[in-house]
Amino acid sequence: MKKFLATILAVIISICGLLPCLAADVTACSCGQAPIIYVAALGSGYVFLDAGTENERTLFRPDINDVLNDFTPLLGAAADLISTKDYDAFGDVLISCVNASFGMLALDNEGKSHERVTSEEFHPDTADHGDNYSYYFGYDFRLDPVENAEKLHTFIQEVKELTKHDTVRFRASSMGGVVTLSYIKLYGTKDIENIIFQNCPLQGTAVAGELYNGLFEINKDALIRYAEGALPSMDSDFLGAILYSLIEMLDAAGLWSDILGMADGIILNLKDRVFDEALIPIFGTMPGIWSFVPDEYYETAKTFMKLDERTHGKLLEKLDFYHYDVQQDAGRLLRNAQADGTNIYIVAGYNVQRTPLVTAYKNTSDGTVDTQYASLGATCAYIGEYLPDDYKQAQHTDKVYMSPDRMIDASTCLLPECTWFVKNMLHSTTHSGHDVLYGIFHTSDTQITVFDLEEYPQFIKNDTVHESFIPVTREGTPIQEAFKDAREMTSFLTITKLIYTLFEEFFKWMLG
């Protein structure tokens, strides 16, 4: 009897197993709006220590109070440093603070996490989909992007199953582009209708390449531009204007130079120790961060970060696979994707000061990713400069790929026709204007090019005041530009900038 029941049960289970296949066509969603998956940026997946226990702590993104607690001893140490000039004592405290806050994030020699350290897993939990809804995919930023791409694959299968669609659409932000590129390498693009790469380090970012080579430098003007570049995205326009004034006044008073003079002393005396005792042990074995290293820095970085074949064989295999078979193969991967019918849109920011701690601080960027790397190959003038007067577009076609402000030549990009440049766009910081543009990309069956949309030519300026974009025009003098910004994007901040620019130019003129 038991055997009989078991047989019946087995038959029922097999029939149930077959049902989804038989029913697939009948229940396919006919809304015509494939689900959108947002492949999020670094830090999208929280990393926990001792998750689920009473000692649970969020390692990343860390709780601000935890970080303040960890770094409190640094205040006393800084005070001591000023009176004693004992850099080593300060270094002891600094290194122990960094290790207390970030030490547990370190991976082992194979690039695997400590067993007490885990990350949240992402699974779709609703069948909602369509043009106005995105599924959020996050991941542990420390791990191999290829490993995260495997999780993305599972996520996509779950979304397809839930929504009854055969295909999805992608919006990848920052590191999400690295994971997406890895996904394309492993699985191709037959499941993907279109992909928007927003501010993605597709060819890396100089800050990673340079830090992994120990190239550390602080430049005052870059630091000031960096701080000021973040102000337009502040919630309070008024506060932004106040901070702008404060930064400018402290500069005029020479205070930044004093502070940086002290920082220079710290770097000179402690750089090697901080690298050897904190940065290399914590970040040296993270494949996620290695994926940001551009090609020109990659092989020398392995030596500087002390990776050797004997100890780190398996890790090096992972790093080389991403670097040579994904990052350096991006051109072929994306061209093939287009040839197979997947529409590709690349959005890169420019004219924002990049992280001012590295030698490459002159690269124009969105603040984090250099424009040349996010755009897959644009020729860019340094921040605050222009391409030379006699510069001619590098690739001769009947189409113009030069920015009207002469800061960018997009003709050298991998996909110049599908690459947009947003002037003054801060890294992965968007407003409703982006949603409108991305909506146009996402709802087109055919590939839109930079010549198709009158409102959105290849070079557009970010208007954070009206949450929209303005086509980039010829660059005028600093005063003309400040006037134009104050008129087009009237706010406390743009008016304050105009006043300071007038003063600055007046004094320059006075001093001849």
Ligand SMILES: [Zn+2]
């Ligand atoms: Zn549908």
